[in-house]
Amino acid sequence: MEIPRERLRWIYERMALIRAFEDRVAQEFAAGKLPGFVHLYAGEEAIAVGVCAHLTDRDYITSTHRGHGHCIAKGVDVKAMMAELFGKATGVCKGKGGSMHIADVDKGMLGANGIVGGGPPIACGAGLMAKTLGTDQVAVCFFGDGAAEQGTTHEAMNLAAIWKLPVVFVCENNLYAESTPWTYHCAAPDIASRAAAYDMPGVLVDGTDVFAVYEAAGEAIARARRGEGPTLLECRAFRYYGHFQGDAVSYRTPEEEAAYRQRDPIQRFRQTVLSQGLLSEDELDAIDAAVQHEINEAVRFAEASPLPPPEDCLTDVYVSYPAEQLAFRH
Amino acid sequence: MVVATRVLSYRQAINEALRLEMRRDPTVILMGEDVAGGATIQHIEQEGAWGGPLGVTKSLVSEFGRQRVLDTPISEAAFIGAAVGAAVTGLRPVAELMFVDFFGVCMDQIFNQGAKLRYMFGGKAKVPMVIRTMIGAGFGAAGQHSGCHYAVFAHMPGLKAVAPATPYDAKGLLIAAIRDDDPVMFFEHKMLYDMTGEVPEGDYVVPIGKADIKREGNDVTIVAISRMVHIALEAAKRLSTEGIEAEVVDLRSLSPLDEDAVLSSLAKTRRLVVVDEDNPRCSVAADIAALAVDKGFDYLDAPVKLVTAPHTPVPFSPSLERYYIPTPERVIAAVREIV
Numbered sequence: 001m002e003i004p005r006e007r008l009r010w011i012y013e014r015m016a017l018i019r020a021f022e023d024r025v026a027q028e029f030a031a032g033k034l035p036g037f038v039h040l041y042a043g044e045e046a047i048a049v050g051v052c053a054h055l056t057d058r059d060y061i062t063s064t065h066r067g068h069g070h071c072i073a074k075g076v077d078v079k080a081m082m083a084e085l086f087g088k089a090t091g092v093c094k095g096k097g098g099s100m101h102i103a104d105v106d107k108g109m110l111g112a113n114g115i116v117g118g119g120p121p122i123a124c125g126a127g128l129m130a131k132t133l134g135t136d137q138v139a140v141c142f143f144g145d146g147a148a149e150q151g152t153t154h155e156a157m158n159l160a161a162i163w164k165l166p167v168v169f170v171c172e173n174n175l176y177a178e179s180t181p182w183t184y185h186c187a188a189p190d191i192a193s194r195a196a197a198y199d200m201p202g203v204l205v206d207g208t209d210v211f212a213v214y215e216a217a218g219e220a221i222a223r224a225r226r227g228e229g230p231t232l233l234e235c236r237a238f239r240y241y242g243h244f245q246g247d248a249v250s251y252r253t254p255e256e257e258a259a260y261r262q263r264d265p266i267q268r269f270r271q272t273v274l275s276q277g278l279l280s281e282d283e284l285d286a287i288d289a290a291v292q293h294e295i296n297e298a299v300r301f302a303e304a305s306p307l308p309p310p311e312d313c314l315t316d317v318y319v320s321y322p323a324e325q326l327a328f329r330h
Numbered sequence: 331m332v333v334a335t336r337v338l339s340y341r342q343a344i345n346e347a348l349r350l351e352m353r354r355d356p357t358v359i360l361m362g363e364d365v366a367g368g369a370t371i372q373h374i375e376q377e378g379a380w381g382g383p384l385g386v387t388k389s390l391v392s393e394f395g396r397q398r399v400l401d402t403p404i405s406e407a408a409f410i411g412a413a414v415g416a417a418v419t420g421l422r423p424v425a426e427l428m429f430v431d432f433f434g435v436c437m438d439q440i441f442n443q444g445a446k447l448r449y450m451f452g453g454k455a456k457v458p459m460v461i462r463t464m465i466g467a468g469f470g471a472a473g474q475h476s477g478c479h480y481a482v483f484a485h486m487p488g489l490k491a492v493a494p495a496t497p498y499d500a501k502g503l504l505i506a507a508i509r510d511d512d513p514v515m516f517f518e519h520k521m522l523y524d525m526t527g528e529v530p531e532g533d534y535v536v537p538i539g540k541a542d543i544k545r546e547g548n549d550v551t552i553v554a555i556s557r558m559v560h561i562a563l564e565a566a567k568r569l570s571t572e573g574i575e576a577e578v579v580d581l582r583s584l585s586p587l588d589e590d591a592v593l594s595s596l597a598k599t600r601r602l603v604v605v606d607e608d609n610p611r612c613s614v615a616a617d618i619a620a621l622a623v624d625k626g627f628d629y630l631d632a633p634v635k636l637v638t639a640p641h642t643p644v645p646f647s648p649s650l651e652r653y654y655i656p657t658p659e660r661v662i663a664a665v666r667e668i669v
Contacts, residue, residue: 060419094452101450110418111451115442121408122443125415125423132359132397132421139415152439155408162403316453317487319511322539322586326487329624 003214008278009287011053011210015045015266016291018069021078022241024295025068025085029245033303034085038099041069043208043240046265047172048073050213051140051233054221060108060126060139062119064172065100066239067112070142076104082298088305095308096316116177117150119143120169124156127165127224138166138224140217146177148191157232161198166224168217171234172207178243179251192234200230207235208263211272237265333530341386341523343497344462347504348387348424350533352394355422358508361400361409362426362462366391369401383428384464384523406432410461411439414513417459418447422508427463429475430517433482444513445488459514460507465493466519466557466607467644467655476644476651478556478608483515484584485612490538491584493517495559497527499582502536510538519557539583541591547575550601550665553592553618555581558605558656565661574669584614592618593626600631603664605656610638632668637661 003011022042029038041048044066052061052073063070071081076092084091085099092104103111110126113119123141130137147153148171160167171191175182188194195202201223205216213235220231238260242249273279314326338346352358365387367379375396381388391399402409406427413425427433433440440461448455467476484491490512494500500518507514544559545566554562559580566576577595581588596602602622606615619634637656645651 060415062415092452093450093454096452097450101446103447103451103454105418105451105455110415111447113443115438118411118438118443121411121439122415122418124408125412125417125421126419127415128359128412129416129419129421132416133357152407152411155403155405156411158403159405159408159412163400316451317449318490319448319456321490321512325586325589 005278007053008273009283011049012269012273012279012284013287013291014049014073015210015269016288017078017294018042018045018048018072019266020291020295021068021072024299026241026245028299035087036098036100038085038245039066039243040239040241040245041066043260043265044172044174044237045069046210046213047170047207047235047237048142050210051170051217053214054218055108055138055140057106057108058137060110060123060137062110062123062139062141063112064119064142064144064147065112065114065116066144067102068099070112071102071104071109074107074109076107076109078294079298079301082302083305086302086305087307088302089308089312090301090305094312094316117143117147117152120147120153120156123167124159124165127160127167128163130166131163136225138168138221140168140170140221142170142172144177145171145173145175145182145186145191149185157198157200157230160230161200164227164229166227167230168220168224169230169232170217171232173234173236174239175236176243176251181251190234192232195232200232202232202234205233205235207237208265208268210265210269333532335528335530337526338497338529339523340497340500340525341384343501343529344386344504344518345388345390346529347501348390349393351505351508352390352398354533357420358422358424359398359400359416360387360390360424360426361402361413363402363404363428365426366396366399366401369396382426384520386518386523387426406436407439410436411443413459413461414439414444414447414457417457417513418455422458424460424462424508427461430463430465430479431474431477433479441486441489445486449488456511457513458511460504460516461513462516462518464520465517466521467651468521470646470648470651472646473643480515480517480584481608481613484614489513489515489585491515491517492538492582493519493556493584494582495522495556495580497525497529499536499542501529502534503538503582505533506535506538509535514538517556521557536582539586539588541582541588542580543577543591543595544580545576545578547577548599549575550603550669551577551579551592551595551599552603552605552661552665553579553581554605555584555614556607558607561656561658562605562661565658565665568658569662569665574665576665587617589621589625592621593629596622596626597629600629601668602630603635603637603661603668605637605661607639607656609641610636611641613638635664635668637664
């Protein structure tokens, strides 16, 4: 599949930005600057970017607890994201969501989700909106191999199929649901083949190869836009960090991790575009430098931003509700 | 302006509210199990089969078609969640959770997704959806089709909760709920569907968060919810023959709660009985009692009395179910204890 040069640059820039964001978040978290739980996406960049390359701001995605990569691929402002992770008033969710619920509906990003399997029904709803109003919007539902075992995922795939909704289900199989290997928790030899149960195409994709993801997602999204219904993609990749920051990752061996680093999605992209003369080394290095600068700026912005005033706890619960009934009693 | 009224049943009033809002706003859709019924079956594709298990949404599919009156698979988590997703992206879905007791299979989509989404997103999103659901004992439907459970939802930040007791309130509150930009739980008592009352033609709104004095009186305040309003009115009628005049406050909204209506009635009567068909522990009744003690303590001349269901599931046998549901006699006994 021919990819225009500008889009190739965008793909590299987004993957590099995700990687740099996550590596920096790991550092800042270790330094004790971030409250709460953090789940990092490094290693899986090719999936979010390869898929979102086909989407506009008007298209929707639902995400997972590991949602930073999806945000960045969907174009959410990195400064506002970093500020959100720091719990600052300038955060994209005003410090009310944090890493696990980071969202930006203006960019079509319907939220990271603290509930495994929380997103698939919501993606169906976005697809239902498009179908009802007769628009050409699509919804992409990212979910993990863990969520593949949730009833909501199966119910949602069935619903999308019977209603022919413009939804693409993207299973990011990173091989472990928390510490439990997918070969244990999944009865089937792969997740993609479950598509057969819902009479939709199911495609197994190398999730470390952004070109493969781009091609498969392009087909699935085009099919959805044509009104031909949902597709299930299973993209296999590897998360470099643990399930959450603080996970000692005792369930993986160093050899296993080293083998996956050999297939690093960003390095693979570099090798491909350089060997085929699609982009130059200088170009890629310049993108890397710009990305580093952007991340440094984002952290500076987040650190310099104020915490939300405590009383902001009471706002944004409802569009309208008696204020005195939101407050604590005494 | 003179508005014509006619007598409608509670069921017809709800149907009319849905019809008017669907006519007015093309983004309003209806979804749920058998809300039309008989999807894809040729001879009933136009008119539908059931219109909901008790016929509340009957014939809406004939006017609005299968694109807007969507029969769903029996997948509550998927379609309630789809209503959340549709609401956040621009529709005003009305989803039907057939019996409230089924919330166990879809609660995550209601309270972790629908209710919290706006807050977690820093106020950037709104979720204008309605979940219509059937409550209440009296049908012999036993443990998994008879509960009230509205306290569970009134407890959740991000949700609004209303429980109309009359056809008039049912229509006006449902129109208000559909137009509301927040997720609203709309509780319909299955024993009220055939109750009739005056209902104006055309659209009108009963504001969410406003209670209604269904009967005035000076001797005791009886706060009641949904079908219990009628139990309270029957008790008040009988008490009146003894010279006790009860004021019956129909709460109508459980969240937000019309605290002023309760407190101002209490200030007048100085005595309070709450009638609630829900289980008593951590209930709306208990919440009203807490309100009276916290903000109305100086008004109180007697203990607050709660007339509720017991702390049991709803039983099957008629004798057991009759025992479970609050009666006018129990309300009268409670009033007599404090007047």
